[in-house]
Amino acid sequence: MPRQTFFNLPEEKRKMIIDTALDEFGSRPYSKASLSRIVARAGIAKGSMYQYFEDKKDLFIYLLELAAGEKLAYIQQEIDPNADFFTACEQTILAGTRFGLNNPKLWQVMANAKDTTGEELLHEFIVKGKKMSRDYFSRMIRKGQEQGSIRRDVDTRLAAYMVSAMLSQGLMDYIMDLFGVGTLDELLARPELGQKLTEKEVRKMSSELTKLLRNGLGEMSS
């Protein structure tokens, strides 16, 4: 956890530090991201950074929590809690995509939180995050089964893993391909691209993907 000092900072400065750190951790894998570079770019002293955060890991985890929190809040505000499974899925995809396009830096940092092997605590934190997202899908699937929109014979656990993989990894790769870029950095470097995907296209994609999901999970006459 960041130290109190960090929260005492004037908001502007705090935001600036966060922003600089997001850039760094978004454009390099954790082990290559450099605190020295962050402080240099942010124009503050290294020692100051260590008054705000315990260490590199502390900063990184703070950023991840920030990103995850904002994304979750955004998505939750966009979906109808009473909708059936597939509607909720479509809304989740839609909201998730929009959030990513509107917050490329946050998106990038979360996307970069994949490797981290060998950093015990960090790895645990990330595994836990993935698990939370999977559990969320598990619950939704089970609810769908109870409501009759999902076949009862699908293996909930397996399905949760697949939905999770599709909506994180698969969807991101697909979107990056739509933009014709190989990395999120390139997307970030050209902000005009964010507008290239029209609302209509995003909707189309979400509905296509949902269709794919439905016919894999939906109750049907075999």
Place this chain on the structure above:
Amino acid sequence: MPRQTFFNLPEEKRKMIIDTALDEFGSRPYSKASLSRIVARAGIAKGSMYQYFEDKKDLFIYLLELAAGEKLAYIQQEIDPNADFFTACEQTILAGTRFGLNNPKLWQVMANAKDTTGEELLHEFIVKGKKMSRDYFSRMIRKGQEQGSIRRDVDTRLAAYMVSAMLSQGLMDYIMDLFGVGTLDELLARPELGQKLTEKEVRKMSSELTKLLRNGLGEMSS
């Protein structure tokens, strides 16, 4: 590419070096993996390593090509080229899983080739690899559509991304969960686990997953 010197080595020594390197790159993200550690463990001089490989990247790419080549060969030998899409899928999943369980080190190295942001050439290499696997699925899907086993209205590209995500990321996470481990390292550390998944269970999983895929992609009376 490795230098000729490397291929002149007695096979035993060559294998030993490869093995040691696989361990290192399998247990740490690329940027944290250390040549110094590899040579120490392998009991050879650092200078020697640089007679075999141009640099760190060269070695890593060699390992990736090796792993990908072996995996591909194994899978191709296991699948029936004339089978329909879903049968081929099931066979691919089955063969891929078996290969992974029997070659945990290779599996691990490939799984670790995810981050690499910021290492231009390396990143390109990996993106190209992912693309190859996606193209393979694309072709299979299109063939399935021509043969009538896959609905014509599915978006081939989107579907290819999803299948790809499911069979790499999703499947791996699922299997790791079955073993109750958070990292592949742990799996490797306890080789007895490799046997815990019985052939029967692997078959069951492959067929379940295929069922999931089919009902998402299969021609049906909607």
Place this chain on the structure above:
DNA sequence: AAGTCATGTGACCCCACAGTCACATTATAG
């Protein structure tokens, strides 16, 4: 004004790493 506490600072320490090079060792050939 004096004193006290919170915050800022950057030179510095230690360390690990990729990559090099002058030299030692071993094979090959004539």
Place this chain on the structure above:
DNA sequence: CTATAATGTGACTGTGGGGTCACATGACTT
């Protein structure tokens, strides 16, 4: 047996990293 080419070697270099600390600067109190 000698000469030449191929291979092995590990101390060394340069670089850049995370993290620390003795001190400077500012803010706030009495």
